[in-house]
Amino acid sequence: MESADVVIAGGGIMGCALAYQLARRKVDVVLLERETLGSQSTGKCAGGVRQQFSTEPNVRLQRMSVKMLEAFEQDTGHPADFHQIGYLFLFTQPQQVEDFRHNMDMWHRVGLTEARWVDPAEAAKMVPILNVDDVIGCTFCPTDGIASPNDVTSGYVSAARGLGARLKERVEVTGIDVASGRVQGVRTSAGDIATRMIVNCAGAWAASIGRLAGLEIPVLPYRRHIAVTGTFPALPRTTPMTVDFRTSLYFHPEGDGVLIGMSDRAEPSGFVTDVNWEFL
Known part of the structure; x- marks a missing residue:
């Protein structure tokens, strides 16, 4: 055996x-x-790598993950295609801003000092295709980014x-x-x-x-949708992973195009993997 x-x-x-x-x-x-x-x-x-989490253990764990990805090729001999283009979170509700103020304090306390607040005007400069009319605040961490799964x-x-x-x-x-x-x-x-x-x-x-093994583990599967566009020159390759916190919609550069993702929060859990074109 x-x-x-x-x-x-x-x-x-x-x-x-x-x-x-x-x-x-x-x-x-x-x-x-x-x-x-x-x-x-x-x-x-989608290959996102972020450190902006709401719990201290997750932030500490992800800070270690970023360090590992930065040294990945040296350690393993293989590239990770890791691009630290940053993560930009967009907030449209006062409670979101309040919650992330507490998060920012915690991030800085555990060493994620490069994370910072961004106002809507700066966000529009970072991502020119954004409509920031309803955005009231943003957080940005430049050491976040994307890697190739x-x-x-x-x-x-x-x-x-x-x-x-x-x-x-x-x-x-x-x-x-x-x-x-x-x-x-x-x-x-x-x-x-x-x-x-x-x-x-x-x-x-x-x-x-x-x-x-006779254990009940509280993990449930949920379908996520991702779409990738063709060539999209309006979005520079240095554009950060951008997330609308209210809707969960996100996008980032992918090749010459854009990868766009979103989840249907009303959908029940399950192992469905086909495309819901009505939702898209």
Whole structure:
């Protein structure tokens, strides 16, 4: 029977990053992905990298992530296509401004001192296509930006395998053996693996993996829509990731065009992945 110190369930960017970090620390690790590596949520995301969060742990974690992306090519030998074009949040309601005043105080306290307030006039200069008639305030952090989910995932995969990690595609976790409250092994579509630890990196499918071990994990999947335009010269390539906080609509440069995304907050959770053209 195959064995490992750690088994990782899920081969998106989180699972592949963890496999690399464990392998570089000499941990014997096996990663299992039921489809292909980076093909699910990771392969469909907008690639945003931000530190402007409302909770201190998230801000501290993302500050570490930015440092890792800045050193990614040096550490792994592969590019991350990381562009620190910044994140610009637009606020149209007084309560949003009040909430982010508290956030700004916290950001500065934990070291994110480059984050700052931007007035509507400056926002219009930063993003000339904006209509700022109803904007009453903005926050901007220049060290935020965008990275390539595919490049980062591929870099972690190659580096992890180079360090001896076993990353397996089209292998599904079908069961988790637990005795006396401890993991004893993992059952898969390709055979059993003896291990004392499994890390759930299944993202939107995390709840399903949890149930295999008798746990209820409060993670629900929601559909997100992304559209990419053709050539769009009115938006310079240095334009920041811009987010309308009220509607959740966001956009950023993508190639010669623009990537635009938004979620339907009225839509219930589910694994629907087709396009809702009526919503768009």
